[in-house]
Amino acid sequence: MxxxxxxxxxxxxxxAAVDRALPARTLAAELPPAPPRGRTLVLGAGKAAGAMAQALEAALQSQWPADAPVSGLVITAYGHTPPGYRPRRLELVEAAHPVPDAAGQAAAQRMLALCQGLSADDLVICLISGGGSSLLSLPASGLSLADKQALNRALLHSGASIGEMNCVRKHLSAIKGGRLAAACAPAQVLTLLISDVPGDEPGVIASGPTVADASSCRDALAICARYRLSLPAAARAGLESGAFETVKPGEAFWAQQRLHMLATPxxxxxxxxxxxxxxxxxxxxxxxxxxxxxxxxxxxxxxxxxxxxxxxxxxxxxxxxxxxxxxxxxxxxxxxxxxxxxxxxxxxxxxxxxxxxxxxxxxxxxxxxxxxxxxxxxxxxxxxxxxxxxxxxxxxxxxxxxxxxxxxxxxxxxxxxxxxxxxxxxxxxxxxxxxxx
The missing domain is CATH 3.40.1480.10 (MOFRL domain)
Incomplete structure (x- = not known):
């Protein structure tokens, strides 16, 4: 030999490992064969979100009618837009990772605004991959971007696992922990995921913006205590009161949503x-x-x-x-x-x-x-x-x-x-x- x-x-x-995880290999097969009766809204966040958007646009061009109404907003990390990709129907924004910045916050705010007025005839396609936790940064009520940045830095240096970090992140967010899915109701939601987490738990990937969350504010507080993380007063108050609770299983709109893993470790x-x-x-x-x-x-x-x-x-x-x-x-x-x-x-x-x-x-x-x-x-x-x-x-x-x-x-x-x-x-x-x- x-x-x-x-x-x-x-x-x-x-x-070979990287090539297997490229969205161009797998994404097209997971799209509906035809557009919905209403419009299609594409939302995405993550280091792979730019490549996922590129693969999606290529697939739609070949599989759906040219006049199908498609629009949307996707956030990826600086420098992670695929070379030569020029979005036709979507807007692609770059923001900071692993510590969030104002560009990511502004894009997340706009993303929630795009969800307003959706109907049961509409389809939302969510393109989610690792890195989305910092890229899709919209602080919970009373918290500032500076608060989120300081906490992110502390989490990254703490030794906490990705599951623990994202439990805290989703409870201090206005868009993660299932909140993006709730904002899309009553539309149908298809979430396409590229997993970067051990166990491929959908709720941990990018802090689960379109996934029901069974963890609690109490869990997030316990993690902060375990790693001796300092919390702003508004964050502690929201967690202790339960005001920052995430979206739980059992909500009726989850019946209109489905997930599919495009790539896993x-x-x-x-x-x-x-x-x-x-x-x-x-x-x-x-x-x-x-x-x-x-x-x-x-x-x-x-x-x-x-x-x-x-x-x-x-x-x-x-x-x-x-x-x-x-x-x-x-x-x-x-x-x-x-x-x-x-x-x-x-x-x-x-x-x-x-x-x-x-x-x-x-x-x-x-x-x-x-x-x-x-x-x-x-x-x-x-x-x-x-x-x-x-x-x-x-x-x-x-x-x-x-x-x-x-x-x-x-x-x-x-x-x-x-x-x-x-x-x-x-x-x-x-x-x-x-x-x-």
């Missing part, structure tokens, strides 16, 4: 595994739901890789171990005199994995976010090779110190081992692959 260069092989698997991991097997390489999917501190998850993956490399336990080499999910990074102040570095959860995972492997022969790795952006840097992730630590030390880098400073990007950049792809126009969360030769 002759395999490509390890880094090229790992990048090939990453690309598991689908993408399976595509990567199939690509590996096509090269004659055994591929094993560990899980698509791995959560926890990125550095701890990195150490566990290193232990699994060592077991394969040294003893042939679990699996025989050569093989590739593939996993997904969403890790977290609890940002702590670095040691005295050291600045806080750059690095998202994918690169922090990989640096911790590299330290634990300590140059293990024959083990290579890639960890990246499938949206093409790891945290707020310009890289999707990074590569690991058996020589990573030795090359870094030769440059004067201290791997442990870089990890403690959350400077994983700064560790891999001088090695030439960053994976830089630009936005992928989809988002099914973390992709990790360890190649054991």
């Amino acid at each position: 002759t395999l490509p260069d390890p880094k090229a092989l790992l990048r090939q698997l990453y690309q 598991q689908m993408s991991l399976e595509a990567a595994a199939e690509a590996a097997r096509a090269l004659g390489l055994a591929a094993h999917i560990l899980s698509d739901e791995i959560e926890g501190e990125a550095r701890e998850v990195g150490r566990v993956h290193a232990a699994l890789a060592r077991a394969v490399a040294r003893r042939g336990q679990l699996f025989a080499k050569p093989c590739v171990l593939i996993s997904g999910g969403e890790t977290t990074v609890t940002v702590k102040p670095p040691p005295s005199g050291q600045a806080l570095g750059q690095g998202g959860r994918a690169t922090e995972f990989l640096l911790a994995c590299a330290i634990a492997l300590d140059g293990e022969a024959g083990v290579y790795g890639l960890s990246a976010d499938t949206d093409g952006i790891d945290g707020v840097g310009d890289n999707a992730g990074a590569f690991l090779t058996p020589s990573s630590l030795a090359r870094a030390r030769a440059l004067g880098l201290n791997p442990r110190a870089e990890l403690d400073a959350h400077n994983a990007r700064g560790f891999f950049a001088p090695l030439g081992d960053l994976l830089i792809t630009g936005p992928s126009f989809t988002n099914v969360n973390d992709f990790r692959a360890l190649l054991i030769l």
Whole structure:
């Protein structure tokens, strides 16, 4: 068996995972065969929303009459509009992620306004993907955008899981937690989703703007207490009184709504595994739901890789171990005199994995976010090779110190081992692959 260069092989698997999640592959098949009796309103939010809108417009052009009344508003992240896409019937707005900005707030306000006056003859198509929680930012009554921005930053640094973060976000929102769906009633609503969350829970993706929510204000308060998050007075009052409660199951209008998953992390991991097997390489999917501190998850993956490399336990080499999910990074102040570095959860995972492997022969790795952006840097992730630590030390880098400073990007950049792809126009969360030769 002759395999490509390890880094090229790992990048090939990453690309297979991303390609499987592109909306152009799956969206057209989920549209109604004909337009409704009334009008069609398209609403969307997320990092993949621009590509979803592009796929939708292409499908409508070929499947529906040209005079069918279609309009709408879609919000995506800055730089995430597909190259060459010029909306014909829809308006596409870019806004900030992961901390919301005024552009996202204004677009969310307009989106709610567009829902006014809908009838039972109308159809609303909602295009929802990861990132929508910050892009679709409309603070609850009494809260300001600055309040939401401060809370978002605190949540991102807290170590809370995506489910916990979005429980808080949806309760402090005027549009998420099922509120967008309520505003669309009595129209029919079709929500098309690209999942970026462990377990593919629709109510967690983008904080569930069109999904009934069973969590409570009390749950949101408990999460804030658990992570010692400071709440503005208006937020605490709304949560404690129950005034900020989300839309619950049982409302009559839910009967007019349906959901469909266009892409999930598991689908993408399976595509990567199939690509590996096509090269004659055994591929094993560990899980698509791995959560926890990125550095701890990195150490566990290193232990699994060592077991394969040294003893042939679990699996025989050569093989590739593939996993997904969403890790977290609890940002702590670095040691005295050291600045806080750059690095998202994918690169922090990989640096911790590299330290634990300590140059293990024959083990290579890639960890990246499938949206093409790891945290707020310009890289999707990074590569690991058996020589990573030795090359870094030769440059004067201290791997442990870089990890403690959350400077994983700064560790891999001088090695030439960053994976830089630009936005992928989809988002099914973390992709990790360890190649054991």
